[in-house]
Amino acid sequence: MKRRLLLVDDEEVFLRPLHRTLELRGYEVLPVQSAEQALETLKSEDVDLVLTDRRLPGMDGVELVRRIKADHPDLAVVVMTAYGTIESAVEAMRLGAEDYLVKPFEAAELLLVIRRAIEFQELKAANRRTLRRNQERFTFSNILARSAGMQAIFELARSVVDLDTTVLIHGETGVGKELLARSIHFSGARRDRPFLAVNCAAIPAELFESELFGSRKGAFTGATEHRRGLFQMASGGTLLLDEIGEMPLPLQTKLLRAIEEKKVTSVGADRPVDIDVRFIATTNKDLQAEVERGAFRRDLFYRLSVMPIRVPPLRERPEDIPLLAKHFLEQATRRS
Missing domain, CATH: 3.40.50.2300 (Response regulator)
Incomplete structure (x- = not known):
């Protein structure tokens, strides 16, 4: 044509x-x-x-x-x-x-x-x-839950959607932490800006710093070009640090500085650049216990825990089971 x-x-x-x-x-x-x-x-x-x-x-x-x-x-x-x-x-x-x-x-x-x-x-x-599509899909009303506990969580999350408050969402694997994080972003003031998620458990330790903060050409073997990090790519939007408890301890100091100063320095660079990013972190670990055993920085834990939200597992909210069962049965019927 x-x-x-x-x-x-x-x-x-x-x-x-x-x-x-x-x-x-x-x-x-x-x-x-x-x-x-x-x-x-x-x-x-x-x-x-x-x-x-x-x-x-x-x-x-x-x-x-x-x-x-x-x-x-x-x-x-x-x-x-x-x-x-x-x-x-x-x-x-x-x-x-x-x-x-x-x-x-x-x-x-x-x-x-x-x-x-x-x-x-x-x-x-x-x-x-x-x-x-994301703004229509990722809303609190689209999360299937009618239990009083989950409704209270939605109300708490709604109270911070338009703020830049750092949110720490914790709970067992599979309870919907990332879904809640996306709903916070796409319901808030930054909804028209990027939402980037980084799985801290999936990045090799030796690549962690360059993935998050970026790198300059020649900064290390294999760095053949300038590369923006996730902090820069999420500018104006939200960066989800999924499974934050898996972040290597040496990098936690640099993350803390980035959150506090709103500046990051790429690997191999000699000066920082400003960032405008809202941080949401998720974890399936007990970060307080990780702090006590020296595996997670105490100051970073407190910085992330400005607004802590615990998502309960399904066994603690059985009234949501029929709703979810109906949804998945309808989904399976449509596929067959």
């Missing part, structure tokens, strides 16, 4: 050859000569990308970008600009344009920018769809 482009330029001498170039490369092109015409066209036509000049009669290309992104956030936009107006193109990108082209440009550069802009916008749209 042909990709459809909306081409916005008032200079006929530039519009015609550009239109022809794009058609020869397999695009279906809808040409218009003003931003107002472009907005009117978008009311009745579906396109994959808008390619607009920065300088237009009436409304300019920067304002057009703002209007398009307000009404069509999933539509890719590329701005064409003369060398002297690059600042305006940068402003257009700040408003949501995927890229810009400086005139004059070669056909190969044009086609590459258009292809990348469409692919990037499709990736962002797919991420938004996944985010919406």
